[in-house]
Amino acid sequence: xxxxxxxxxxxGKLPHIWCPGCGHGIVMKGLIRAMDTCGLDRKNTAIVSGIxxxxxxxxxxxxxxxxxxHGRAAAFATGVKMAKPEMTVICCGGDGDGTAIGGNHFIHxxxxxxxxxxxxxxxxxxxxxxxxFSPCTPTGAKASTTxxxxxxxxxxxxxxxxxxxxxxxxxxxxxxxxxxxxxxxMGIKHKGMAIIEVLDDCPTTYGRRNKFRSVVDMMKHLKxxxxxxxxxxxxxxxxxxxxxxxxxxxxxxxxxYCAQYAEVIKKAQA
Amino acid sequence: MAxxxxxxQGNQACAAGAMYAGCTFFAxxxxxxxxxxxxxxxxxxxxIGGKFIQMEDEIAAMAAVIGxxxxxxxxxxxxxxxxxxLKQELIGYAxxxxxxxxxxxxxxxxxxxxxxxxxxxxxxxxxxxxxHGDHAAIALVPSSVQxxxxxxxxxxxxxxxxRMPVQVLFDEIVGHMRExxxxxxxxxxxxxxxxxxxxxxxxxxPYDATKGQVxxxxxxxxxxxxxxxxxxxxxxxxxxxxxxxxxAEERRQVNKVNxxxxxxxxxxxxxxxxxEVLVWAYGSTARSARYAVNELRKEGIKAGLFxxxxxxxxxxxxTAELAKQCKAIVVSExxxxxxxxxxERAAKGNCTVVxxxxxxxxxxxxxxIAAKVKEVM
Ligand SMILES: Cc1ncc(C[n+]2csc(CCOP(=O)(O)OP(=O)(O)O)c2C)c(N)n1
Ligand code: SF4
Numbered sequence: 001x002x003x004x005x006x007x008x009x010x011x012g013k014l015p016h017i018w019c020p021g022c023g024h025g026i027v028m029k030g031l032i033r034a035m036d037t038c039g040l041d042r043k044n045t046a047i048v049s050g051i052x053x054x055x056x057x058x059x060x061x062x063x064x065x066x067x068x069x070h071g072r073a074a075a076f077a078t079g080v081k082m083a084k085p086e087m088t089v090i091c092c093g094g095d096g097d098g099t100a101i102g103g104n105h106f107i108h109x110x111x112x113x114x115x116x117x118x119x120x121x122x123x124x125x126x127x128x129x130x131x132x133f134s135p136c137t138p139t140g141a142k143a144s145t146t147x148x149x150x151x152x153x154x155x156x157x158x159x160x161x162x163x164x165x166x167x168x169x170x171x172x173x174x175x176x177x178x179x180x181x182x183x184x185x186m187g188i189k190h191k192g193m194a195i196i197e198v199l200d201d202c203p204t205t206y207g208r209r210n211k212f213r214s215v216v217d218m219m220k221h222l223k224x225x226x227x228x229x230x231x232x233x234x235x236x237x238x239x240x241x242x243x244x245x246x247x248x249x250x251x252x253x254x255x256x257y258c259a260q261y262a263e264v265i266k267k268a269q270a
Numbered sequence: 271m272a273x274x275x276x277x278x279q280g281n282q283a284c285a286a287g288a289m290y291a292g293c294t295f296f297a298x299x300x301x302x303x304x305x306x307x308x309x310x311x312x313x314x315x316x317x318i319g320g321k322f323i324q325m326e327d328e329i330a331a332m333a334a335v336i337g338x339x340x341x342x343x344x345x346x347x348x349x350x351x352x353x354x355x356l357k358q359e360l361i362g363y364a365x366x367x368x369x370x371x372x373x374x375x376x377x378x379x380x381x382x383x384x385x386x387x388x389x390x391x392x393x394x395x396x397x398x399x400x401x402h403g404d405h406a407a408i409a410l411v412p413s414s415v416q417x418x419x420x421x422x423x424x425x426x427x428x429x430x431x432x433r434m435p436v437q438v439l440f441d442e443i444v445g446h447m448r449e450x451x452x453x454x455x456x457x458x459x460x461x462x463x464x465x466x467x468x469x470x471x472x473x474x475x476p477y478d479a480t481k482g483q484v485x486x487x488x489x490x491x492x493x494x495x496x497x498x499x500x501x502x503x504x505x506x507x508x509x510x511x512x513x514x515x516x517x518a519e520e521r522r523q524v525n526k527v528n529x530x531x532x533x534x535x536x537x538x539x540x541x542x543x544x545x546e547v548l549v550w551a552y553g554s555t556a557r558s559a560r561y562a563v564n565e566l567r568k569e570g571i572k573a574g575l576f577x578x579x580x581x582x583x584x585x586x587x588x589t590a591e592l593a594k595q596c597k598a599i600v601v602s603e604x605x606x607x608x609x610x611x612x613x614e615r616a617a618k619g620n621c622t623v624v625x626x627x628x629x630x631x632x633x634x635x636x637x638x639i640a641a642k643v644k645e646v647m
Binding site for chain 2: 044051063064065067069075076077078079267268
């Protein structure tokens with residue numbers, strides 16, 4: 001039976017703005033399935049984003065949606081969650097939005113371990129503005145502002161999140177749609193900061209400059225280089241060269257921020 | 271029963287005013303000379319179940335305040351010049367998305383780090399024009415500890431009533447000064463709460479101008495699902511580039527303040543009735559100006575004081591009337607001449623307008639204001 005996405009989409013808001021072959025739509029479908037699996041009440045769910053192609057996602061979903069300013073999703077979301085902890089808070093946005101201009105908010109939201117799920121769509125590029133390099137663009141790759149190849153080193157978003165203190169960190173790709181909703185579901189159920197990094201594709205501004213002749217080529221690349229984290233220990237460093245680990249990368253239990261602040265309130269009122 | 275009195279610092283009075291107004295959320299980042307506002311609220315907010323959060327920077331603080339306000343919480347942040355500069359993009363966001371919030375700016379000198387512990391009044395134009403794009407602004411400039419309390423309460427009221435950010439600016443002198451304050455009883459000062467939507471969730475539109483110049487804002491988590499964005503938008507809150515929507519929305523958002531400027535305006539006039547020369551000053555400078563006016567009167571000079579408490583929208587009408595009545599206006603401010611441009615604009619050449627400025631970190635003293643008045647008379 002075909003999955004009913006329509007009940008989660010705001011009437012009249014499609015078609016979306018994304019290019020044919022853009023991975024963001026696959027992530028949106030995964031998020032919808034995850035929200036359904038978790039049985040979220042959309043009236044009590046805030047979906048918060050920054051600016052960029054990926055950040056347009058919330059507008060399509062029937063929930064409390066907040067499309068903020070470039071890079072600021074985690075900070076707005078922190079205000080929503082602190083003020084109304086009973087709401088489920090989901091952030092989404094691109095790699096540029098989350099790790100360049102929004103990098104500071106990203107790491108501090110991880111550090112606080114505030115209960116939200118941040119779905120970060122890493123397409124290795126600034127899509128919306130026409131393909132300038134992001135902190136996640138591979139070194140050597142072509143972007144509109146790296147005509148001679150990218151001299152910059154790359155951020156590993158998941159490692160960044162783990163280092164900063166997120167308590168659930170997972171990675172998958174747009175070529176693994178079932179894993180997207182599985183991991184987002186786990187993220188939503190996790191009490192604390194959950195980062196779900198989804199490697200996806202921007203055929204329009206990244207693929208065409210970097211010898212991916214079609215969307216299928218990009219998907220094949222994502223599929224071929226994804227190594228489940230559980231299998232990685234059996235592989236040599238050489239075999240792992242150029243690969244990315246997928247699945248749950250880190251998980252721990254640590255006091256959640258709003259719960260910690262509830263203790264502050266108790267002390268203040270004692 | 272006798273009213274509660276206390277000797278309070280301006281910044282503490284600000285925090286007390288916020289609590290009186292029903293504030294339940296603070297987000298900020300420490301900066302001199304505003305930090306005591308945060309410190310006070312970190313103590314008092316949790317006692318009523320409110321929330322205090324120290325964010326990673328002022329941008330984050332502004333973002334958190336807007337996010338919290340969207341859940342219905344009366345929200346505030348406090349900072350100083352460098353922090354306000356950082357907040358500007360999101361102050362514009364609060365303008366276009368029409369999210370009530372209060373921004374306290376305890377002013378020091380500048381630009382940049384300037385003189386962190388010295389007073390200044392150099393953010394007064396920034397309060398109006400600091401964020402990009404056309405927008406309305408409300409900025410209040412109290413000049414005593416008591417007035418910081420009442421103006422903070424009024425800032426919340428105006429923010430909720432007009433659904434927008436409201437700034438309260440006071441210079442370091444007023445912020446750090448200690449004065450006796452009489453606490454208003456609960457119910458003594460008017461408290462305005464956010465208007466609830468009249469439409470049910472199914473038909474609610476967050477920017478529906480047919481509901482009035484200030485359409486009601488629903489809260490996240492109250493049964494209403496709606497979209498908020500910083501893009502130009504139609505009545506339903508979704509992005510649009512249609513010229514007629516964009517134009518109508520931009521104008522509505524500016525007019526909702528300008529059409530009610532008289533109601534938002536608040537000034538104090540001292541000996542202006544027969545004044546031949548006027549001192550136009552606000553904040554701590556107005557305290558020196560009042561002293562100067564008294565001294566000048568003793569010498570037989572008919573001086574008066576005009577002290578705006580609402581700085582934006584600018585008190586153009588009354589300033590223009592006084593310009594017709596007086597021979598000269600002396601605008602005194604702790605900057606190199608900012609509000610003087612607005613005063614000149616309102617005076618329309620009907621009288622001489624001169625400035626008495628100071629940016630060396632010292633307060634403007636009555637003697638220098640009096641000397642300037644004598645110079646122009
Ligand atoms: C303050 C600010 N700086 C720059 C921009 C321009 N801008 C808009 S989207 C974007 C990059 C988006 O890239 P990413 O977050 O990776 O998302 P994508 O579009 O690739 O999905 C930039 C630089 C902006 N909107 N605001
Ligand atoms: S430009 Fe790239 S990221 Fe943006 S919609 Fe097109 S394919 Fe997607």
